[in-house]
Amino acid sequence: MTFAWRSAMAIVAVSALPATAPDATQVAAARGRDLAKSAGCAGCHTIPGLSRGANVGPPLTTIGQRVYIAGLLPNTPANMARWLTETQKIRPGDAMPSTALEPEQAADIAAFLATLR
Template sequence: MRKLTLVFMAAGLSLLGGCDIDTVAAEKPTAAQRGADLIAEVGCGSCHTIPGIQGANGLVGPPLDQMARRIYIAGKLRNSPDNMVRWILNPQKVSPGNAMPDMGLTESQAEDITAYLATLE
Protein backbone atom coordinates (compact mmCIF):
# COMPACT_ATOMS: atom_id res chain seq x y z
CA MET A 1 0.00 0.00 0.00
CA ARG A 2 2.80 2.38 0.93
CA LYS A 3 4.52 1.74 -2.41
CA LEU A 4 1.29 2.56 -4.27
CA THR A 5 0.93 5.83 -2.32
CA LEU A 6 4.48 6.79 -3.27
CA VAL A 7 3.73 6.08 -6.94
CA PHE A 8 0.66 8.36 -6.84
CA MET A 9 2.62 11.08 -5.05
CA ALA A 10 5.40 10.90 -7.63
CA ALA A 11 2.87 11.09 -10.46
CA GLY A 12 1.20 14.10 -8.86
CA LEU A 13 4.51 15.90 -8.39
CA SER A 14 5.47 15.27 -12.01
CA LEU A 15 2.18 16.82 -13.13
CA LEU A 16 2.76 19.86 -10.93
CA GLY A 17 6.19 20.30 -12.46
CA GLY A 18 4.47 21.28 -15.70
CA CYS A 19 2.50 24.07 -14.02
CA ASP A 20 3.78 27.58 -14.46
CA ILE A 21 2.66 29.72 -11.51
CA ASP A 22 3.12 32.93 -13.54
CA THR A 23 0.88 31.58 -16.31
CA VAL A 24 -1.85 30.66 -13.84
CA ALA A 25 -1.68 34.14 -12.28
CA ALA A 26 -1.69 35.80 -15.70
CA GLU A 27 -4.85 33.93 -16.68
CA LYS A 28 -6.83 35.33 -13.74
CA PRO A 29 -8.88 38.19 -15.18
CA THR A 30 -8.45 41.67 -13.80
CA ALA A 31 -11.36 43.67 -12.39
CA ALA A 32 -11.41 45.70 -15.63
CA GLN A 33 -11.56 42.52 -17.74
CA ARG A 34 -14.39 41.16 -15.60
CA GLY A 35 -16.10 44.54 -15.94
CA ALA A 36 -15.84 44.46 -19.74
CA ASP A 37 -17.33 40.97 -19.75
CA LEU A 38 -20.18 42.10 -17.49
CA ILE A 39 -20.89 45.15 -19.64
CA ALA A 40 -21.31 42.86 -22.63
CA GLU A 41 -23.27 40.26 -20.66
CA VAL A 42 -25.85 42.59 -19.12
CA GLY A 43 -26.32 44.59 -22.30
CA CYS A 44 -25.06 48.05 -21.35
CA GLY A 45 -24.23 48.52 -25.04
CA SER A 46 -27.89 48.44 -26.00
CA CYS A 47 -28.14 51.95 -24.50
CA HIS A 48 -24.54 53.22 -24.55
CA THR A 49 -21.71 53.38 -27.05
CA ILE A 50 -18.78 51.85 -25.18
CA PRO A 51 -15.28 51.58 -26.63
CA GLY A 52 -13.81 48.09 -26.54
CA ILE A 53 -17.19 46.35 -26.18
CA GLN A 54 -18.36 44.58 -29.32
CA GLY A 55 -21.82 45.71 -30.43
CA ALA A 56 -22.01 48.46 -27.80
CA ASN A 57 -23.44 51.17 -30.01
CA GLY A 58 -26.64 52.23 -28.23
CA LEU A 59 -27.97 55.75 -28.47
CA VAL A 60 -30.29 55.97 -25.43
CA GLY A 61 -27.68 56.93 -22.84
CA PRO A 62 -24.52 58.98 -23.32
CA PRO A 63 -21.47 57.47 -24.98
CA LEU A 64 -19.03 56.23 -22.34
CA ASP A 65 -15.83 57.06 -24.20
CA GLN A 66 -13.36 59.04 -22.08
CA MET A 67 -15.37 58.19 -18.96
CA ALA A 68 -12.21 58.28 -16.85
CA ARG A 69 -11.66 61.94 -17.82
CA ARG A 70 -15.15 63.21 -17.09
CA ILE A 71 -15.83 65.46 -14.12
CA TYR A 72 -19.40 64.35 -13.39
CA ILE A 73 -21.55 61.25 -13.56
CA ALA A 74 -25.13 61.95 -14.67
CA GLY A 75 -24.43 65.65 -14.24
CA LYS A 76 -24.78 65.26 -10.46
CA LEU A 77 -22.01 63.19 -8.90
CA ARG A 78 -18.30 63.89 -8.99
CA ASN A 79 -16.66 61.19 -11.07
CA SER A 80 -14.99 58.91 -8.51
CA PRO A 81 -14.95 55.13 -8.19
CA ASP A 82 -17.28 55.22 -5.16
CA ASN A 83 -19.76 57.48 -6.93
CA MET A 84 -19.65 55.38 -10.10
CA VAL A 85 -20.47 52.26 -8.09
CA ARG A 86 -23.27 54.19 -6.38
CA TRP A 87 -24.66 55.29 -9.75
CA ILE A 88 -24.45 51.84 -11.33
CA LEU A 89 -26.15 50.20 -8.34
CA ASN A 90 -29.03 52.64 -7.98
CA PRO A 91 -29.33 55.29 -10.70
CA GLN A 92 -32.95 56.10 -9.83
CA LYS A 93 -31.99 57.00 -6.28
CA VAL A 94 -29.27 59.34 -7.54
CA SER A 95 -31.41 60.95 -10.24
CA PRO A 96 -35.09 59.93 -10.09
CA GLY A 97 -36.80 59.58 -13.45
CA ASN A 98 -33.65 59.26 -15.57
CA ALA A 99 -33.47 56.65 -18.33
CA MET A 100 -30.91 54.42 -16.60
CA PRO A 101 -32.59 51.31 -15.16
CA ASP A 102 -31.62 49.40 -12.04
CA MET A 103 -29.62 46.53 -13.54
CA GLY A 104 -29.79 44.31 -10.46
CA LEU A 105 -26.01 44.11 -10.13
CA THR A 106 -24.06 43.28 -7.00
CA GLU A 107 -21.60 45.73 -5.50
CA SER A 108 -18.73 43.54 -6.69
CA GLN A 109 -20.08 43.58 -10.25
CA ALA A 110 -20.51 47.37 -10.12
CA GLU A 111 -16.91 47.69 -8.91
CA ASP A 112 -15.68 45.59 -11.85
CA ILE A 113 -17.68 47.69 -14.34
CA THR A 114 -16.29 50.82 -12.69
CA ALA A 115 -12.77 49.41 -13.12
CA TYR A 116 -13.39 48.99 -16.86
CA LEU A 117 -14.90 52.46 -17.24
CA ALA A 118 -11.83 53.88 -15.48
CA THR A 119 -9.70 52.57 -18.36
CA LEU A 120 -11.61 54.68 -20.90
CA GLU A 121 -9.43 57.74 -21.21
Protein backbone atom coordinates in the same frame (compact mmCIF):
# COMPACT_ATOMS: atom_id res chain seq x y z
CA MET B 1 31.67 33.01 -13.57
CA THR B 2 28.92 30.76 -12.23
CA PHE B 3 27.99 33.42 -9.70
CA ALA B 4 27.76 36.15 -12.31
CA TRP B 5 25.60 33.95 -14.54
CA ARG B 6 23.20 33.19 -11.66
CA SER B 7 22.94 36.88 -10.76
CA ALA B 8 22.20 37.77 -14.33
CA MET B 9 19.47 35.12 -14.50
CA ALA B 10 17.96 36.38 -11.25
CA ILE B 11 17.80 39.92 -12.61
CA VAL B 12 16.14 38.69 -15.80
CA ALA B 13 13.59 36.68 -13.79
CA VAL B 14 12.72 39.56 -11.45
CA SER B 15 12.52 42.20 -14.16
CA ALA B 16 10.24 39.94 -16.23
CA LEU B 17 7.62 39.72 -13.46
CA PRO B 18 5.93 43.15 -13.47
CA ALA B 19 5.54 43.17 -17.23
CA THR B 20 3.76 39.82 -17.37
CA ALA B 21 1.63 39.75 -14.20
CA PRO B 22 -1.46 41.99 -14.53
CA ASP B 23 -2.28 43.91 -11.35
CA ALA B 24 -5.57 43.64 -9.46
CA THR B 25 -7.05 46.72 -11.14
CA GLN B 26 -6.39 45.32 -14.60
CA VAL B 27 -7.98 42.00 -13.64
CA ALA B 28 -11.04 43.80 -12.22
CA ALA B 29 -11.32 45.93 -15.37
CA ALA B 30 -11.22 42.83 -17.58
CA ARG B 31 -14.01 41.24 -15.54
CA GLY B 32 -15.89 44.55 -15.69
CA ARG B 33 -15.68 44.65 -19.47
CA ASP B 34 -17.34 41.21 -19.68
CA LEU B 35 -19.96 42.26 -17.14
CA ALA B 36 -20.74 45.48 -19.04
CA LYS B 37 -21.40 43.27 -22.05
CA SER B 38 -23.65 40.78 -20.25
CA ALA B 39 -25.50 43.47 -18.24
CA GLY B 40 -26.73 45.13 -21.42
CA CYS B 41 -24.92 48.47 -20.99
CA ALA B 42 -23.83 48.33 -24.62
CA GLY B 43 -27.43 48.28 -25.81
CA CYS B 44 -27.83 51.90 -24.70
CA HIS B 45 -24.26 53.22 -24.67
CA THR B 46 -21.52 53.30 -27.26
CA ILE B 47 -18.63 51.57 -25.47
CA PRO B 48 -15.21 51.05 -27.11
CA GLY B 49 -14.78 47.41 -28.04
CA LEU B 50 -18.39 46.52 -27.18
CA SER B 51 -20.76 48.66 -29.24
CA ARG B 52 -20.98 51.47 -31.76
CA GLY B 53 -23.92 53.71 -32.56
CA ALA B 54 -25.94 52.96 -29.41
CA ASN B 55 -27.51 56.32 -28.63
CA VAL B 56 -30.02 55.92 -25.80
CA GLY B 57 -27.42 57.10 -23.29
CA PRO B 58 -24.25 59.16 -23.82
CA PRO B 59 -21.20 57.43 -25.34
CA LEU B 60 -18.86 56.14 -22.62
CA THR B 61 -15.82 56.53 -24.88
CA THR B 62 -13.97 58.90 -22.50
CA ILE B 63 -15.95 58.38 -19.31
CA GLY B 64 -12.70 57.69 -17.41
CA GLN B 65 -11.76 61.35 -17.87
CA ARG B 66 -15.16 62.84 -17.05
CA VAL B 67 -15.31 65.06 -13.96
CA TYR B 68 -18.95 64.27 -13.11
CA ILE B 69 -21.10 61.17 -13.63
CA ALA B 70 -24.33 62.23 -15.35
CA GLY B 71 -23.43 65.83 -14.47
CA LEU B 72 -24.23 65.04 -10.86
CA LEU B 73 -21.77 62.86 -8.90
CA PRO B 74 -17.99 63.41 -8.75
CA ASN B 75 -16.47 60.66 -10.89
CA THR B 76 -14.92 58.38 -8.26
CA PRO B 77 -14.91 54.56 -8.38
CA ALA B 78 -17.32 54.37 -5.41
CA ASN B 79 -19.75 56.88 -6.95
CA MET B 80 -19.62 55.05 -10.27
CA ALA B 81 -20.51 51.72 -8.65
CA ARG B 82 -23.35 53.49 -6.82
CA TRP B 83 -24.61 55.14 -10.00
CA LEU B 84 -24.90 51.75 -11.69
CA THR B 85 -26.96 50.10 -8.95
CA GLU B 86 -28.91 53.04 -7.53
CA THR B 87 -29.61 55.06 -10.65
CA GLN B 88 -33.32 55.46 -9.94
CA LYS B 89 -32.66 56.41 -6.31
CA ILE B 90 -30.09 59.01 -7.34
CA ARG B 91 -32.22 60.46 -10.14
CA PRO B 92 -35.79 59.15 -10.08
CA GLY B 93 -37.30 58.84 -13.54
CA ASP B 94 -33.92 58.74 -15.35
CA ALA B 95 -33.97 56.90 -18.68
CA MET B 96 -31.22 54.64 -17.30
CA PRO B 97 -32.60 51.82 -15.17
CA SER B 98 -30.94 50.74 -11.90
CA THR B 99 -29.15 47.47 -12.56
CA ALA B 100 -29.33 44.40 -10.31
CA LEU B 101 -25.57 44.01 -10.01
CA GLU B 102 -23.78 42.72 -6.92
CA PRO B 103 -21.57 45.42 -5.33
CA GLU B 104 -18.40 43.57 -6.48
CA GLN B 105 -19.73 43.43 -10.04
CA ALA B 106 -20.54 47.15 -10.01
CA ALA B 107 -17.01 47.83 -8.71
CA ASP B 108 -15.54 45.75 -11.55
CA ILE B 109 -17.55 47.68 -14.15
CA ALA B 110 -16.43 50.94 -12.52
CA ALA B 111 -12.80 49.73 -12.86
CA PHE B 112 -13.43 49.02 -16.55
CA LEU B 113 -15.08 52.42 -17.17
CA ALA B 114 -12.09 54.16 -15.53
CA THR B 115 -9.86 52.72 -18.31
CA LEU B 116 -11.93 54.47 -21.03
CA ARG B 117 -9.91 57.65 -21.59
